Amino acid sequence: MAPNTLAELYVEELKDLYSAESQILKALPKMIKAATHQDLKTAFETHRQQTEGHVQRLEQIFEELDESPKGKKCHGMEGVIEEGADLIEEEPEPAVLDAGLVSAAQHVEHYEIAGYGSVRTWARQLGFDNQATLLQQTLDEEKKTDSLLTRLAEQSVNADAQSETEVSRRTAGVADAPARPAVSRARSEKRPRPSPGR
Ligand SMILES: [Fe+2]
């Protein structure tokens, strides 16, 4: 049945998030197992525990609304998670897989951030202040996780992946890739743009 009011849309999106969080709870142990980088494993484990809290907050909200959390499958999250699972199945070099896992996890976080941002705002609009506070708490944890993943990628995971790639290329007898990317694009980006109207 189509949602015809903002309140109905709010419940629909909450159900979508509940399905998304349940799918994430199932997927995270596989990501923890697949990760090699210790800090990345720890970050995933911490977020797995936080995710249990996200599910509980949603259950609390459904109770307040006297609605069931069930009845919707989040197909978007299903696809995002499947892409991460596909990567694990391909069995890349461990450090390269770590870099891919960070990216896969950030796709998950960004999807959640979009959903939680919307429901938090709708909760405020609908006057559900307590629910808005709960949703904001989850939103903050998703954003912090996303920032932590960026930091891990930039500080070590990406560099480790790059050196592993170089080692495996050398052992395979493949010539090293050019050390620098082509400069032409960087140059053309620096060219001043013509002012509008001239
Ligand atoms: Fe979450």
Ligand SMILES: [Fe+2]
């Ligand atoms: Fe999350």
